Amino acid sequence: MNQSNNNNLNEPQKRKYVLSRRLDRAFLELYNIYAFVARFFKEVFLPPYEFKEIIKQCYEVGVRSLPLVSVTAFIIGIVFTNQSRPSLADFGATALLPALISVAIIRAIGPLVTAIITSGRVGSSIGAEIGSMRVTEQIDAMEVSATNPFKFLVVSRVLATTFMIPALTMYTTLLALLGGYLNVHQNEQTTLITFFSQVFEAITFLDIVASSVKSVLFGFTIGMVGCYKGYNSSKGTEGVGKAANTSVVTAMFLIFVEELLVMQVINAVRGI
Amino acid sequence: MKKINPNINRDKKAIEIRGLQKAFDDFEVLKGVDLDLYQGENLVVLGRSGTGKSVLIKIISGLLKADSGIVNVLGKDVCCLTSKEMDALRLKIGFSFQNSALYDSMTVKENLEFPLVRHAKHMTQKERDDLIDVILDAVGLAQTIDQMPSELSGGQRKRIGIARTLILRPEIMLYDEPTAGLDPITCIDINNLINEVQRRFNTSSIIITHDLTCARAVGDRLVMLLDGQFQRDGTFEEVFNSEDKRVKAFYNYNFTD
Ligand SMILES: Nc1ncnc2c1ncn2[C@@H]1O[C@H](COP(=O)(O)OP(=O)(O)OP(=O)(O)O)[C@@H](O)[C@H]1O
Ligand SMILES: [Mg+2]
Numbered sequence: 001m002n003q004s005n006n007n008n009l010n011e012p013q014k015r016k017y018v019l020s021r022r023l024d025r026a027f028l029e030l031y032n033i034y035a036f037v038a039r040f041f042k043e044v045f046l047p048p049y050e051f052k053e054i055i056k057q058c059y060e061v062g063v064r065s066l067p068l069v070s071v072t073a074f075i076i077g078i079v080f081t082n083q084s085r086p087s088l089a090d091f092g093a094t095a096l097l098p099a100l101i102s103v104a105i106i107r108a109i110g111p112l113v114t115a116i117i118t119s120g121r122v123g124s125s126i127g128a129e130i131g132s133m134r135v136t137e138q139i140d141a142m143e144v145s146a147t148n149p150f151k152f153l154v155v156s157r158v159l160a161t162t163f164m165i166p167a168l169t170m171y172t173t174l175l176a177l178l179g180g181y182l183n184v185h186q187n188e189q190t191t192l193i194t195f196f197s198q199v200f201e202a203i204t205f206l207d208i209v210a211s212s213v214k215s216v217l218f219g220f221t222i223g224m225v226g227c228y229k230g231y232n233s234s235k236g237t238e239g240v241g242k243a244a245n246t247s248v249v250t251a252m253f254l255i256f257v258e259e260l261l262v263m264q265v266i267n268a269v270r271g272i
Numbered sequence: 273m274k275k276i277n278p279n280i281n282r283d284k285k286a287i288e289i290r291g292l293q294k295a296f297d298d299f300e301v302l303k304g305v306d307l308d309l310y311q312g313e314n315l316v317v318l319g320r321s322g323t324g325k326s327v328l329i330k331i332i333s334g335l336l337k338a339d340s341g342i343v344n345v346l347g348k349d350v351c352c353l354t355s356k357e358m359d360a361l362r363l364k365i366g367f368s369f370q371n372s373a374l375y376d377s378m379t380v381k382e383n384l385e386f387p388l389v390r391h392a393k394h395m396t397q398k399e400r401d402d403l404i405d406v407i408l409d410a411v412g413l414a415q416t417i418d419q420m421p422s423e424l425s426g427g428q429r430k431r432i433g434i435a436r437t438l439i440l441r442p443e444i445m446l447y448d449e450p451t452a453g454l455d456p457i458t459c460i461d462i463n464n465l466i467n468e469v470q471r472r473f474n475t476s477s478i479i480i481t482h483d484l485t486c487a488r489a490v491g492d493r494l495v496m497l498l499d500g501q502f503q504r505d506g507t508f509e510e511v512f513n514s515e516d517k518r519v520k521a522f523y524n525y526n527f528t529d
Contacts, residue, residue, distance in 0.1 A: 048390075129377070141373035144333045145387045145440075146359040 036228050040158060043151050050156050057160035061122050065168060072117055073172035076109060077101070077179020085187065094188055098195050099202035101180040106203050110173035111211050112259060115218035118165055119251040123226045126157055127247030130230025131240040139231070154231060158223035165219030166212055173211070210266045217262070218255050225251040274314075274467070276492045276507070279474060281311040285344075286444050286476035287332060292341035294327055301327050303500030304341070309444075309476050314466065316487040317480045318511075318522065319497030325480045326370060328497070329446040332478070333367050334358050346443065363391055366437030366475075370448040372429040374421035380432055381417050384408070387440050403439065411435045411465060427458040431465070438469060445469060445477040451486045463489040484523065496522070 017024045081101055088094050130153055133139050142149040181195045190198075226247040233243035287309040294302040301324035309315050319325050330336040331343060334350050343350045348361055374383050384404045388395065395403070408414045411431040421429055430450060437445065447466065451459040463486055469475055470490075481487055487494055487508065494511045496504040498518055504511040512523050 133375075136371060136376070137369050137373040138375055140330075140335050141367070141369055141375070142386075143335060144362050144365065144367040145391075145437075146362040147386070147390050 032232070033228060036231070037224065039150060040155060040224070043148070044155050044159065046151075048151075050152050053152055053156040054159055057156050058164050061118070061157075061160045062164035062167060065118055065121055065164075066171075068121060069114060069117055069168055069172050070175055072113065073110075073175040074179040076113060077105065077176035077181075078183050080104065080109065080176075081180040081183040097184055097188070098180070098190065098198035101177065101184075102199035102202040103207075105176045105180065106173055106211055107207050108259075110176060111169050111215045111218060112255070113176075114165060114169040114172045114215065115222065115255045116252060118161070118168065119218075119222045119255065120248055122161060123222045123247045123251045124244040126161075126223065126226030127230045127233075128240055128244035130154075130157075130227055131233035131243030134231060134233050135235055135237070135239055150231075154227040157227055158220065161219040161223030161226075162216060163219070165222065166215040169211065169215040169218075206266065206270065210262060214259065214262050217258050221254050221258065222251045225254065274489055274491065277312060277314065277470060280313045280492060284311040285309065286311050286313075286346060287478070288342070288344040289332075290342045292328075292331065292343060293339045294324065294331060294336065295339055300500060302331075305497075305500070305502055307495065307502060309478060311476055312470070312474050314470055314477045314479060314490050314492045316491035316494045317478060317497060318482060318484075318487060318494060319480075320482065320522070323497045324500060325497055326448055329367070329448060329478060329480065333362065333365050333446060363440055364443045366440070366442035366445045368430075368434045368437050368445070368447045368450060370452070370480075372421075372426075372433035374424075374429055374433055374436070376421045378421075379417075380408075380413075380419055380421070380424075383421070383432065384436050384439055387436065391440060407435045407439050410438075410468075412461070427454045427462075430454065430462065434462075434465065441473060443475060445475050447477060447479045447481075449480055449482070451481060451483050456485075459483065459486060460489070462486075466490045482522075 019027075081097065084100055084104075085094060085097060088097055088100065130139075133153070139149045139153070142152060177196075177199060181190075181192060184190050184195060185192075229243040229247040229250070233239040285308050287307065289305055289307040292302055292305040292307075293300070305328065307315075307328075317325050317328065327336060331338050332345060332350070334353070338351060345361060346364060348357065350358070350361070353361065374380075375386065378386065381404060384407065385400060388400050388403070392400070404417070405414065408417060411434060413428055413431055413435070416424060416428060416432070421432070424432065434447070434450065445466075450462050450466065454462065466477065466479060467490055470477060479486070479490055491508065493506065494504070494508055495502045496511060496519065498504075503516070504514060504519060512519060514520070
């Protein structure tokens, strides 16, 4: 191998780069991402369907995330309420606390926190798992046994995150509101009914739709990024670690960008 | 020393390769490989590490694309198959990976079931279970059925990997270094297994190895990959009866200390 490598040094460069090596790579990567996403949308509709694997992944993403997500959401509800109180109290407006919590949690904190936490837990494990399957040739083994690894691994996982993260978001939103309620009840003695009627008065149908759309988008992003990074991970154990790591970083970055974009769109719809 | 299999059909080629070339970026790995694998034959491919042996069989099974040349497997040109045709062909090819490539999130049983569930839909669960038992017995690992791959030794993983590829009764077997890193006795077991598969199912096989004991035990014919081409072709004696320094070095490395 070394010998051939040395021989090659003297040969003229075969491959010509259109712009520069780096830029070409970047555009190639962009194209690969596009092709990967396009392949997902093609294969998700074609049989055979790997139902068993989809269910298994839904369990993995949804149920196994519950403890972490529950604790976090509940605490955030309490802390957020507690920290917001003084600024409202300055105006003697603590009665507005339920409305404030409602808007903040349902519009932004619920979907965002759920996505961030699951991208840390689920995104990295998808990246690592598929990455290690790539590195140890398990994906190749699947392919030579005439099973479509893309369908078995990628489609099932992306579907699982796309379905389960909205479900988790609903759950965490509720739990965060409950945390908020406990804090409000303790300080202002508001009843549960009053609290929740104020919560629902403060938001509109559009808010719910926007949050749902966002969380579907976040779920899709987490699954897609993890799968893409894992599926294209480079050889070696280092590649697996990198796939897990970049899955989380990239997914989080994209989640914030999407949050910003959806907010703009919703504001435009609202006519602000 | 192996007696050459009398059932080799020299008129029928399972694999025919002409002028196969493959490069990664600027690094030419295969520079015009010609190869014939006859029906029922065990062909051993020898070569130093990094000469492109694994690349060769990955091209045969369609995992990698050739840059140029003709690769004809069971009468089909692998370059130009639709993915459906490719899958149909792949069911007739068994690929035993260099590092076993067992699915490590599944038990041994689920590993063996994986191809069956998808490609032997006519079988009942009972038939599948029976077949799995038979295959596990054949590789001598019946007791591992409920274990995870991570709980197996390297040699056991290798044998399970071979069992998984055998379960669909392929017409062609591609073994990538089946005995690498194993103790001499396990090596003999695996060699026997390879010969047994050839005898029982009349499979045509390519066996990649740098272990000359294995090569001598299983090969009806040997070829040696040197500088991206097959340079020696023949029985064990014919290949090593050469003054070529590289061939000699290969032999000496195996048989002297
Ligand atoms: N996917 C790939 N991308 C880039 N280079 C590759 C790829 N696969 C193989 N190579 C290169 O091709 C050469 C041949 O690799 P191959 O795995 O076929 O070697 P081998 O003969 O099987 O060696 P060994 O006996 O160590 O398994 C190596 O130098 C390797 O770096
Ligand atoms: Mg190899």
